[in-house]
Amino acid sequence: MRKNQVAVVGAAETTELGVVPNMSQLQLHADAALNAIADAGLKLSDIDGFATAVETPQQVCHYLGIKPTWVDGTSVGGCSFMLHVRHAAAAIEAGLCKTVLITHAESGKSMIGKQPRFTAADSLNGQFEAPFGVYGPPSMFPIPVLRFMKTYGITHEQLASVAVVQREWAAKNPRAMMKDPITVNDVLNSRMIAYPFRLLQCCLVTDGGGALILTSADRARDFPRKPVYIMGTGESVETPMVSQMETFNSSRAFKTAGPLAFQEAGIAHKDVDHLMIYDAFAHLPLFGLGDLGFMPHEETGKFIADGNTRPGGRLPLNTNGGGLSYMHSGMYGMYALQESVRQMRGIAPAQVADAKISVCHGVGGMFAASGTIVFTNER
Amino acid sequence: MAEPQRARPKPTPETQHFWDGTKAGELRLQRCDACAHVYFPPRPFCPSCASRKVSVFKASGKGFLYSYVINHRPAAPGFTPPYAIAVVELDEGPRMMSNIIDCPQTPEALELDMKLEVAFQQLDDRITLPLFRPAKG
Ligand SMILES: [Zn+2]
Numbered sequence: 001m002r003k004n005q006v007a008v009v010g011a012a013e014t015t016e017l018g019v020v021p022n023m024s025q026l027q028l029h030a031d032a033a034l035n036a037i038a039d040a041g042l043k044l045s046d047i048d049g050f051a052t053a054v055e056t057p058q059q060v061c062h063y064l065g066i067k068p069t070w071v072d073g074t075s076v077g078g079c080s081f082m083l084h085v086r087h088a089a090a091a092i093e094a095g096l097c098k099t100v101l102i103t104h105a106e107s108g109k110s111m112i113g114k115q116p117r118f119t120a121a122d123s124l125n126g127q128f129e130a131p132f133g134v135y136g137p138p139s140m141f142p143i144p145v146l147r148f149m150k151t152y153g154i155t156h157e158q159l160a161s162v163a164v165v166q167r168e169w170a171a172k173n174p175r176a177m178m179k180d181p182i183t184v185n186d187v188l189n190s191r192m193i194a195y196p197f198r199l200l201q202c203c204l205v206t207d208g209g210g211a212l213i214l215t216s217a218d219r220a221r222d223f224p225r226k227p228v229y230i231m232g233t234g235e236s237v238e239t240p241m242v243s244q245m246e247t248f249n250s251s252r253a254f255k256t257a258g259p260l261a262f263q264e265a266g267i268a269h270k271d272v273d274h275l276m277i278y279d280a281f282a283h284l285p286l287f288g289l290g291d292l293g294f295m296p297h298e299e300t301g302k303f304i305a306d307g308n309t310r311p312g313g314r315l316p317l318n319t320n321g322g323g324l325s326y327m328h329s330g331m332y333g334m335y336a337l338q339e340s341v342r343q344m345r346g347i348a349p350a351q352v353a354d355a356k357i358s359v360c361h362g363v364g365g366m367f368a369a370s371g372t373i374v375f376t377n378e379r
Numbered sequence: 380m381a382e383p384q385r386a387r388p389k390p391t392p393e394t395q396h397f398w399d400g401t402k403a404g405e406l407r408l409q410r411c412d413a414c415a416h417v418y419f420p421p422r423p424f425c426p427s428c429a430s431r432k433v434s435v436f437k438a439s440g441k442g443f444l445y446s447y448v449i450n451h452r453p454a455a456p457g458f459t460p461p462y463a464i465a466v467v468e469l470d471e472g473p474r475m476m477s478n479i480i481d482c483p484q485t486p487e488a489l490e491l492d493m494k495l496e497v498a499f500q501q502l503d504d505r506i507t508l509p510l511f512r513p514a515k516g
Binding site: 119120121122124126127128129130131132133134135136138139140142143144145146147150191192193194195196197241242243244248 | 385386387388389391394398419420445446447448449450451452453454455456457458461462464465466474475476477478486491502508
């Protein structure tokens with residue numbers, strides 16, 4: 001795809017984040033969508049392309065009253081929205097539609113109008129993982145961690161520092177769920193969830209949503225907000241079974257999606273001013289920094305523990321507080337995208353001064369899928 | 380009310396030979412006749428070269444502890460926490476998820492790379508699970 005041909009012209013989260021017991025999951029989609037449409041200065045009837053995950057496009061389009069000519073229901077977990085951005089940019093460039101709305105919402109905490117997750121007993125996961133006691137993401141996502149730690153000499157303290165640093169960012173963000181400072185000791189003494197991970201190394205469970213509106217870069221100039229251009233994109237999938245990853249020393253999906261996005265954007269790692277790496281659990285930023293090529297995996301733990309990603313550090317990472325401290329409805333990718341857009345617009349609560357390039361990297365399932373978007377505010 | 384039970388796998392036509400194997404006290408894998416690739420989970424073709432000429436064979440049942448978590452909460456039905464959810468790398472190459480028995484479920488006892496051997500645990504007259512225990516000798 002050619003870079004900077006498509007731009008984000010509308011971006012918003014739900015009016016409230018956290019615990020929203022007065023809205024169903026479907027209404028959270030609508031709340032985010034209406035906020036994004038207002039942000040872009042558009043009418044619902046201007047939307048001719050639509051993408052969402054988990055909920056179907058037909059469900060959300062009908063509820064909102066949208067009549068699209070292009071839809072994408074790609075649903076590969078929490079990074080689905082990165083893939084939607086990539087697909088929407090291609091569709092706009094190909095002339096299939098002009099103005100795309102992407103929505104995410106999840107009643108992850110209140111569980112209103114949310115279908116329960118279900119693993120069929122005759123699926124491969126049902127036959128070869130479920131019988132061994134996996135029960136929700138905390139029991140599955142951290143399974144590679146001990147091997148990763150042994151291979152690269154990563155310490156428990158370094159993995160705890162991920163949560164500490166992200167809490168520092170969250171403290172600057174009025175909308176973050178968890179803002180009180182924490183120490184490495186606090187993390188290592190919090191309740192055990194799935195060894196080696198404790199409560200403070202696992203994402204929050206909240207309600208909320210977000211929406212993005214994309215159009216061609218040429219049209220973007222006429223919108224009220226500063227356009228944020230799609231500079232590069234990448235995507236891939238590996239396996240829905242965490243036990244069947246090629247290796248626990250990296251993620252094949254990360255290593256495919258990330259470099260594709262960098263290549264398309266034509267940037268080097270030193271060009272990146274701001275970075276988001278989807279952190280459902282504390283090991284993901286380490287996998288991301290290594291797999292995206294910022295540094296060898298061996299150095300990732302020390303890099304974060306030494307403060308390089310904290311406020312004032314040389315590589316600001318997960319500046320909204322991340323899934324560990326900002327919010328995590330179950331599919332966090334949309335919130336990572338929202339923060340990248342805020343940083344590129346220059347309006348983030350913890351704004352990185354003069355940031356011009358933001359990389360936003362998502363994971364879906366337990367390393368099942370990945371999507372990477374490179375944003376810029378300069379065309 | 381019956382006690383909650385651990386999730387029961389339900390075989391498909393492509394996986395039946397595996398579950399017949401565990402019932403017979405054998406860990407069965409598949410090998411590609413064309414390129415010799417050994418793979419898991421079961422399927423009637425080679426995921427490496429796409430050949431449909433593949434053979435089922437009895438694996439050694441030996442391997443090592445590749446990685447694990449010790450799950451504390453929430454516990455799956457039929458499990459008493461804390462319990463380890465392990466990934467075992469078999470001597471033949473493929474990895475599979477399992478549980479480690481005859482071993483304390485602690486970080487001290489569960490050492491990465493420790494040698495393991497398969498142990499079969501019958502769930503009911505239909506399903507026997509392949510679990511692993513520390514290898515003897
Ligand atoms: Zn083959």
